[in-house]
Amino acid sequence: MKHIPRKRFGQHFLADRSIIDSIVDAINPQPGDHMVEIGPGLAALTQPLVERLGHLTVVELDRDLAVRLRQHPQLTVVESDVLKVDFTQFPQAQAATDSGVTAPKKLRVVGNLPYNISTPILFHLLDAVAVVQDQHFMLQKEVIDRMVARPSTAAYGRLSVMLQWRYAMENVLFVPPESFNPPPRVDSAVVRMVPHADPAAVPLQLLSEIVQVAFSQRRKIMRHTLGKWLTEKAYAGVFDTQRRAEEVPVAEYVALALAVAAA
Numbered sequence: 001m002k003h004i005p006r007k008r009f010g011q012h013f014l015a016d017r018s019i020i021d022s023i024v025d026a027i028n029p030q031p032g033d034h035m036v037e038i039g040p041g042l043a044a045l046t047q048p049l050v051e052r053l054g055h056l057t058v059v060e061l062d063r064d065l066a067v068r069l070r071q072h073p074q075l076t077v078v079e080s081d082v083l084k085v086d087f088t089q090f091p092q093a094q095a096a097t098d099s100g101v102t103a104p105k106k107l108r109v110v111g112n113l114p115y116n117i118s119t120p121i122l123f124h125l126l127d128a129v130a131v132v133q134d135q136h137f138m139l140q141k142e143v144i145d146r147m148v149a150r151p152s153t154a155a156y157g158r159l160s161v162m163l164q165w166r167y168a169m170e171n172v173l174f175v176p177p178e179s180f181n182p183p184p185r186v187d188s189a190v191v192r193m194v195p196h197a198d199p200a201a202v203p204l205q206l207l208s209e210i211v212q213v214a215f216s217q218r219r220k221i222m223r224h225t226l227g228k229w230l231t232e233k234a235y236a237g238v239f240d241t242q243r244r245a246e247e248v249p250v251a252e253y254v255a256l257a258l259a260v261a262a263a
Contacts (some may be wrong), residue, residue, distance in 0.1 A: 012159065014044045014112055015177035021189055026172045027110055028137045036090065038082050038111030038121070038137075040054045040069060045112065050074045059111075061087055066088040082121055086127035106133035115140045119159060126204065129166050129218045136172075144171050144189045150180075156246045157218065165202070167193040167201070182244045200254045207257040214245040214253070222248075235260055 014020060023045060029052040032103060038056040040046040042124040050056040050072070057076040060066045078085060086105060109132060110258070113121055118139050125135065139147075148169050149155035163169060175188040212225040227241035237259045239252075 013041050013181050014175075014179060015181045016175075019173075019175055019179045021050060022138070022173055023138065024052070024191060026030065027108075029053050030107070032105075033108050033111060034090075034105040036087070037107040038113060041065060042113065043069065043072070044076070045110070046072075049110070051054060057090065057149055060202060065146050078161055083117070083124050087125065088131050090131075104131075105152065108133050109135045110137070112138040113220055117125055117141075118143055122159070122163065125168060126162070129195050132195055134195075135167075136190060137193070138188055138190050140184075141174070141179070141187040141189040144191045149248050152247050154246075158211050158215045161253050162208060163193070165196075165207065165254055166199055167195055169193050200258060202254055202257045203261055206261055207253065210257050210260070211245075214248070218245050220244070230260075233260060233263075235262065 003111075011047070015135070027049070029049050031052065031054050033053055035049065035053055036057045036059065037046055037049065038059050039064075040060055046058060046069075054078070055074050057078065058069055058079045059080060059082050060069055061081050061244060063079065063100045066077050067077055071076045090107060099202075107259070109125065110177075118137075125132070143159070146155045146157060147163050148161045148171055149157070170192045171189050172192050173186070173190040175190065177183040177185070177187065179188070208241075210226065210229075213229045214222055216225050222241040222243060222245055230239065230241070238257075239256050239259075
């Protein structure tokens with residue numbers, strides 16, 4: 001029975017074989033990788049991935065699609081809203097180290113993310129970054145532009161800071177609307193996200209609050225926003241609030257969060 005894409009799930013199914021091959025090549029799955037795919041849909045990406053991997057775990061919210069996917073012998077299907085999935089709790093495959101001792105394999109997370117909740121998913125995955133090897137996602141191109149944006153550009157904002165603190169990111173592939181069924185009204189792209197090996201140990205909620213306050217009125221200098229917040233916190237350190245939020249590099253936001261946490 002043909003599956004009709006459901007608007008409430010933001011379903012746009014990838015159908016262009018050449019694009020699918022390019023995405024799989026960019027992911028470069030290896031036999032035995034511990035991979036989780038978010039939103040496998042009609043398995044356009046799932047099948048070529050599992051052919052290289054041998055086994056794949058998929059997270060699918062749509063009940064009808066989950067029933068279909070369970071018929072595949074090489075798939076483990078988690079039927080759930082991805083925002084309710086604890087990625088740190090997936091059974092850990094084991095890999096031998098150079099010394100011969102086994103250690104848990106980190107997750108490789110991939111997926112064509114629903115565009116209507118892509119940002120919440122990215123923030124949700126921050127909680128699991130310690131167990132992640134890398135992430136490859138297809139997203140609205142505009143979102144990826146914000147993810148990889150540099151300071152003093154229009155696209156640079158809260159998403160840029162929060163993700164660049166934890167990941168090295170790269171826009172690896174452009175995907176036009178006609179690659180999907182039905183075609184979305186926006187351009188898409190694929191991003192590669194590799195967690196930094198030694199990120200600054202900043203309290204996530206504190207950094208998030210600082211960045212959110214800073215960008216709450218991005219056209220104004222931060223004296224009116226973050227400056228007031230720092231005064232309320234009785235912060236006695238030095239931070240130049242005579243700038244707009246978009247002018248401050250990621251490293252400075254991280255340093256400020258560390259200083260506030262230590263005060």
